[in-house]
Amino acid sequence: MLGLNGRDTTLLVIVAALALLAPFILNPFPTDSGLAQFNAGYPDLMQRFAIFGIFVIGFNILFGLTGYLSFGHAAFLGVGSYAAVWIFKLFTYNVVPAILFSVVIGAIFALAIGFISLRRSGIYFSILTLAFAQMSFALAYSVLSNPKFNLTNGETGLQVYADDPQMFHGDHLPNLPHLFGLSMRANYEMSVGAWDFNFNAGYYVCAALLLIMFYLSMRIFRSPFGMMLRAIKSNQTRMTYTGLNARPYALAAFVISGMYAGLAGGLMAAVDPLAGAERMQWTASGEVVLMAILGGTGTLIGPILGAGFIKYFENIFSKINDNVLHGWFAFLPDGLEDFIVAILHPFIGKGWHLTLGILFMLVVIFLPGGLVEGGQRIGRLFRRKSGKDDAEKATQSTPAE
């Protein structure tokens, strides 16, 4: 179906089902129960799952296939956001032109930065991309925000003001980003028994784009172009002496991943119409690297899992505070309760990075192939019966999932 083989079609259908049913799947606990804080089915978080999913799928086309580790991808995300907000300010709150423009701007930046950075490989390439991203951050944070020429509005962040031109804005349209009149904040809450489920327009726009982008990345993975990108990672010497020019292939992958990042940035602005420089900082670039590695670099589904994993734990662990812990351990004697809460304290709330760091270490040490490898191992446990089959497959290469 759609030019995919059976297994890929199944994968696409699974991802589509997960994306469309996310409001149910992510809200398994009744609203009033103590476990409700583990629910992730609220619009803001679901949007972030989809947006970072797009970001990391694009990143994986570069890093997973060619092996070029970019440490500056947040720059493209940031310029995508600024581009979208400028469209909101100057023309219209409709998200379609804003998103298209952010993809174009992402591509232009990626072309320029990639053209220079790809002259080097390995660690030097990573450092070059990092340098460009930090320069973009500095430009956005201060240089391009002075009274004479204010492109980014510096520290405050770029946002839409009442006196902005908004040439094509009509009175009948929502005063917020919208899709042909449907506000991105439009939300339908469905109550079933003790459960509340949120259906949010912004989320479904992001999810639809996530599916399209996932499908495109699948096609790229299975194409001759994708094979060339894997050849770059595998052996550039052989590639060159086979008559192939590796540079334009790598640049094409870089620009494609920059467009994905620009799209993600545009969507961030579409669900919340402001753009800040901190989106371009190196920590944001590092986060997408973590997502890709955690999920499984070079696999199709891995990066999405990684993005979901990190964004989920970021939200959940940062919400838990000492009071919540006291509630959980109330059954223990007082002294012991305080002791345990004191030990866990650094790992929750603002300390969630610590927890994430430990989880990341565990995954990298025990599952070098990321969460996807974890899934494959579990799958193998269930397929022990056909043990002979597996031994045979182990010597053959498993195509990227």
Add this chain to the structure above:
Amino acid sequence: MGILEVKNVNKRFGGLQALGDVNLSVEENSVHAIIGPNGAGKSTLLNVLIGKLAPDTGSVLFDGQSVLGRKPYEINQMGISRVFQTPEIFGDLTVLENMMIPIFAKRDGAFRMRALESSVNEKEVLEQAGEMLESLNMADKRHFHSASMSRGDKRRLEIGMCLAQNPRLLLLDEPTAGMARADTNNTIDLLKQIHDERDITIAIIEHDMHVVFSLAQRITVLAQGSPLVEDTPDKIKGHPKVREAYLGESA
């Protein structure tokens, strides 16, 4: 005039004259071996031929066209394929994919964006790759992870990948270095078979005299950066200068 003409090539590395006035002519459809003791300049010469090193002076013509100043991928597109001392293959890819890439490169050139087509629909390329693997007796290994194969199989695959492009000149750099005797003999047989079946020129740089005398129709002996003698294998065997260059090594 030969298919490959090297004229007055000089290359210095600081105080070392790596190549001094090298003149060499490789006849079309011949097997030409370049031998010489360690440090004779064999590898430097090879690197000049494939565009990795620029000589200080002199010219290198392939089929009448200069290869100097061209990038390695452009030289490959002219019809020169190279086999390395340690087999260079795409270790992360399957054997079949390894074989498809050179065929794509031959058909589509150095760069062509085919991002939304599916590799499994490339019937013509798959067919050619399959035939090539068949002729290498590797058809049963097509889905193997190529890094997991033996050295001999990797060498076979690498030679096959070069042949899949129908090159006019095949350059081999010590193709049997570090191989077991059986693998060495297999490689010799494979190269003989290739030369019998195709219109192809083979230039081979080799240490192993068994390989050289089994294959070569013409031999150039390099010593200290310059060609000492060039002749047929029979004449080279008893040549006093050659014996001298190898310091009594049995040639």
